Amino acid sequence: MSEGSSSKGSSSSSSAAAAAGMAIEKMYTIYEKLNSAEDKTKLEPEYRQFLDAAHRSDKEKRLASQFITRFVEYFPELYNDAANAMLDLCEEDDPIIRKQVLKDLITVCKKVKICVPKIADVFCQLMLTADAAELTNLQNGLISLFLVDARGTLAGIFSQIASGEELVRDTCLKFLATRLKDLSPEVATEEFQKALYFEIRNIIKWITEDEFNILMDVLMKTKLVKQVGGNELIVELLYDMIDLGNMPDVSIHAHMFTILYATDYAFPLLTAQNPTNRLVVYYFTKVFSQWQTLKESDPDLVLQKGLLRHAAELLLVTTTLSDSEVQQCLTSALELAMEILPPAVSPPEATEVDADVQEVPLPDFNFSFCECALFFINKLGSFRPELLSKDSHHEELRKRMLLLNRGVTAFESKLKSDFKGHMQNENKKDLQMPENRNKIISFKAMKNLNTFIRELYQKPPKFNATVLLSWKPLKPGKRAANPADISIAAKSAKFDKDREIQRYQPPSGKYSRGAAYGAAATSNRGGRGWNRGSFRGRRRF
Numbered sequence: 001m002s003e004g005s006s007s008k009g010s011s012s013s014s015s016a017a018a019a020a021g022m023a024i025e026k027m028y029t030i031y032e033k034l035n036s037a038e039d040k041t042k043l044e045p046e047y048r049q050f051l052d053a054a055h056r057s058d059k060e061k062r063l064a065s066q067f068i069t070r071f072v073e074y075f076p077e078l079y080n081d082a083a084n085a086m087l088d089l090c091e092e093d094d095p096i097i098r099k100q101v102l103k104d105l106i107t108v109c110k111k112v113k114i115c116v117p118k119i120a121d122v123f124c125q126l127m128l129t130a131d132a133a134e135l136t137n138l139q140n141g142l143i144s145l146f147l148v149d150a151r152g153t154l155a156g157i158f159s160q161i162a163s164g165e166e167l168v169r170d171t172c173l174k175f176l177a178t179r180l181k182d183l184s185p186e187v188a189t190e191e192f193q194k195a196l197y198f199e200i201r202n203i204i205k206w207i208t209e210d211e212f213n214i215l216m217d218v219l220m221k222t223k224l225v226k227q228v229g230g231n232e233l234i235v236e237l238l239y240d241m242i243d244l245g246n247m248p249d250v251s252i253h254a255h256m257f258t259i260l261y262a263t264d265y266a267f268p269l270l271t272a273q274n275p276t277n278r279l280v281v282y283y284f285t286k287v288f289s290q291w292q293t294l295k296e297s298d299p300d301l302v303l304q305k306g307l308l309r310h311a312a313e314l315l316l317v318t319t320t321l322s323d324s325e326v327q328q329c330l331t332s333a334l335e336l337a338m339e340i341l342p343p344a345v346s347p348p349e350a351t352e353v354d355a356d357v358q359e360v361p362l363p364d365f366n367f368s369f370c371e372c373a374l375f376f377i378n379k380l381g382s383f384r385p386e387l388l389s390k391d392s393h394h395e396e397l398r399k400r401m402l403l404l405n406r407g408v409t410a411f412e413s414k415l416k417s418d419f420k421g422h423m424q425n426e427n428k429k430d431l432q433m434p435e436n437r438n439k440i441i442s443f444k445a446m447k448n449l450n451t452f453i454r455e456l457y458q459k460p461p462k463f464n465a466t467v468l469l470s471w472k473p474l475k476p477g478k479r480a481a482n483p484a485d486i487s488i489a490a491k492s493a494k495f496d497k498d499r500e501i502q503r504y505q506p507p508s509g510k511y512s513r514g515a516a517y518g519a520a521a522t523s524n525r526g527g528r529g530w531n532r533g534s535f536r537g538r539r540r541f
Contacts, residue, residue: 023053023056023057023060024059024060024063026049027049027050027053027060027063027064027067028063030046030049030050030067031067031070033046034046034047034070034071035070040071040074041074041075044075044077044078047068047071047074047075047078048078048081050064050067050068050071051064051068051078051081051082051085053067054068054085054086054088054089055085055088058092058094058097061089061092061097062096062097062100064085064089065086065089065097065100065101065104066100066104068082068085068086068104068108069086069104069105069107069108069111072108072111072112073111073112079112079114079115082108083105083108083115083118083119086101086104086105086108087105087119087122089101090102090105090122090126095131095134098134099134099137102137102138102141105119105141106119106141106144106145106148109145109148109149110148113148113149113152114152116145116148116149116152116153116155116156117152117153117155117156117159118156119145119156120142120145120152120153120155120156120157121156121157121159121160122156123138123141123142123145123156124142124156124157124160124164124168124171124172124175125160125164125168126138127139127168127171127172127175128167128168128171139175139179142157142175142179143179143182143183146183146187147187150183150187150188150189150192150195151191151192151195154192154195154196154199155199157172157175157176158172158199158200158202158203160172161173161203161207161211162202162203162206169211173211173214173215174214176214176215176218177214177217177218180218180221181221188222190223193222193223193224193230194224194233196218196219196222197219197222197224197230197233197234197237200215200216200218200219200237201237201240204237204240204241205240205241209257209258209261212241212261213261216265219234219237220234220265225268225269228271228273228274231269231271231273231274232273232274234265234266234269235266235269235270235274238262238265238266239262239266239278239279241258241262242255242258242259242262242282244278244279244282246286252290252293252294252297253294253297253298253303256287256294256298256303256307257303259287259307259310260303260306260307260310263279263310263314264310266279267313267314270314270317275318275319275320276314276315276317276318277318277320277321277322277325279314280311280314280315280318280321280325280329281321281325281328281329283307283310283311283314284311284328284329284332284333284376285328285329285332287307287311288307288311288332288333288335288336289332291304291336291339292339294307295339301366304369305368305369308368308369308372308373309372309469309471311372311376312372312375312376312469313469313472315375315376315379315380316379316469316472318379320383321380321383323384326380326383326384326387327384327387329376329380330377330380330381330384330387330388330391331391333373333376333377333380334377334388334391334393334394334397335393336373336376337373337374337376337377337393337397337400338393338396338397338400340366340369340370340372340373341370341373341397341400341401341403341404342363342364342365342400342403342404343400344396344399344400344402344403362403362406362407362410363403363407365404365407365408365411367407367408367411367442367445367446367449368445368470370404370449371445371448371449371452371469371470374401374448374449374452374453374456375448375452375467375469377397377452377456378452378455378456378463378465378467381456381461381463382463385460385461385463386460388456388460388461389459389460389461394461397456398456398457401453401456401457402457404449404453405450405453408446408449408450408453411442411446412443412446412447412450415439415442415443415446416443418436418439441470441471442470444468444470445470447467448467448468448469448470451465451467452465452467
């Protein structure tokens with residue numbers, strides 16, 4: 001490089017430095033003018049120069065962030081412009097500038113609360129950063145915004161959950177799942193919790209299964225679940241999600257999973273003030289009316305078993321139903337039994353439960369399904385005992401129970417033979433093997449089926465027996481029905497926690513979630529569109 005060129009470059013650098021110095025000096029001059037002015041609102045042109053400085057040199061940007069923040073409350077017409085200028089600085093490459101702006105934006109929100117939703121929204125987007133320290137600062141920044149305006153912060157976060165990019169949504173959900181617990185009682189007030197509820201309710205029909213589980217887990221940790229009115233709100237949210245009273249025109253298979261998840265969350269909230277009736281009637285009049293269609297889309301029987309057991313557990317704790325509800329549900333239960341119990345093929349002369357019809361081959365029985373079907377009839381019939389004997393399905397049910405009784409007798413005999421060998425074996429730890437735990441559940445199911453058949457076969461049918469559903473734990477101190485089976489029944493109590501298919505347990509968060517029904521399910525969002533009443537498609541069923 002020539003001496004002339006070097007001199008020219010040096011001169012140019014000096015000129016730039018001098019210009020930058022003059023710009024900084026001018027900003028301080030404007031600052032002093034605004035700071036000393038009695039009526040600062042008349043100095044809007046001067047304040048605008050700070051907004052312009054946010055797009056110049058790094059030093060000017062840092063000063064602009066501080067000076068914009070210092071006087072922002074005096075210029076309501078420029079709130080939006082001021083926020084935008086500072087938000088632009090959040091995208092700077094220099095981490096020092098970003099850190100400064102983050103701090104200043106929180107101060108802006110303290111002065112101008114209407115900016116909180118917008119700032120919270122942007123903080124959510126910025127949490128995609130790969131810098132762990134910066135992520136922590138952003139999360140702490142959101143916590144600080146909650147202290148300023150909790151409802152406005154929620155609005156900003158949920159705007160991203162509702163319409164943001166997938167990674168941003170996931171980051172927001174993880175934040176809610178892990179950081180809301182850090183809020184003090186002064187912030188997490190009843191008003192705040194209701195605001196959280198309504199934000200979730202606004203998007204409940206437009207979220208994926210994973211997102212639903214996270215948000216419900218967050219909601220179930222609020223004080224709303226301990227209040228009668230709060231329970232009702234959450235249950236109504238769940239009913240709204242499954243479109244209680246209707247069967248949406250969507251994939252039956254996907255919607256049934258939605259029903260299972262909603263039932264699991266609703267179950268502990270159902271009380272005398274918030275009874276099971278509506279959900280029970282929905283299962284029998286809407287869900288089970290789709291049984292034939294469901295069978296075609298559920299070859300592994302996982303959904304069918306889940307729905308039957310959920311309905312049984314709901315009905316188990318149902319104490320009252322209106323006459324019309326009983327009539328509707330019993331009619332549906334009998335029709336369902338006709339789908340589940342194989343048709344009678346015994347000779348005409350076989351009219352008693354113990355009739356000798358051994359020459360007729362036994363069909364394949366799904367004893368778990370049969371237990372649920374007969375439990376439905378037994379429980380619903382107990383509300384109005386006269387209805388079953390008048391129903392046209394009763395005679396056909398009696399014939400099918402004859403055949404079922406043969407199957408139960410044969411299978412029960414095999415189970416007793418197996419257990420006899422285990423009880424005589426000194427190594428009784430064999431009973432703890434998974435296959436033997438399932439046999440214990442099956443044994444309990446056979447006992448229940450014997451009870452149901454004995455009572456429902458009579459004319460008129462009886463509804464006196466009280467049974468414990470085979471997959472439900474044996475209550476402490478409760479004796480087995482048959483003294484001869486006490487040893488087996490007692491052992492079954494400690495195994496019930498690992499029973500054949502457990503009820504779906506709500507997760508503690510998205511990242512610890514396990515499969516509930518159907519291990520073959522995979523994660524696949526598949527788009528934002530979510531048909532009414534079913535998950536949007538992150539999990540493909």
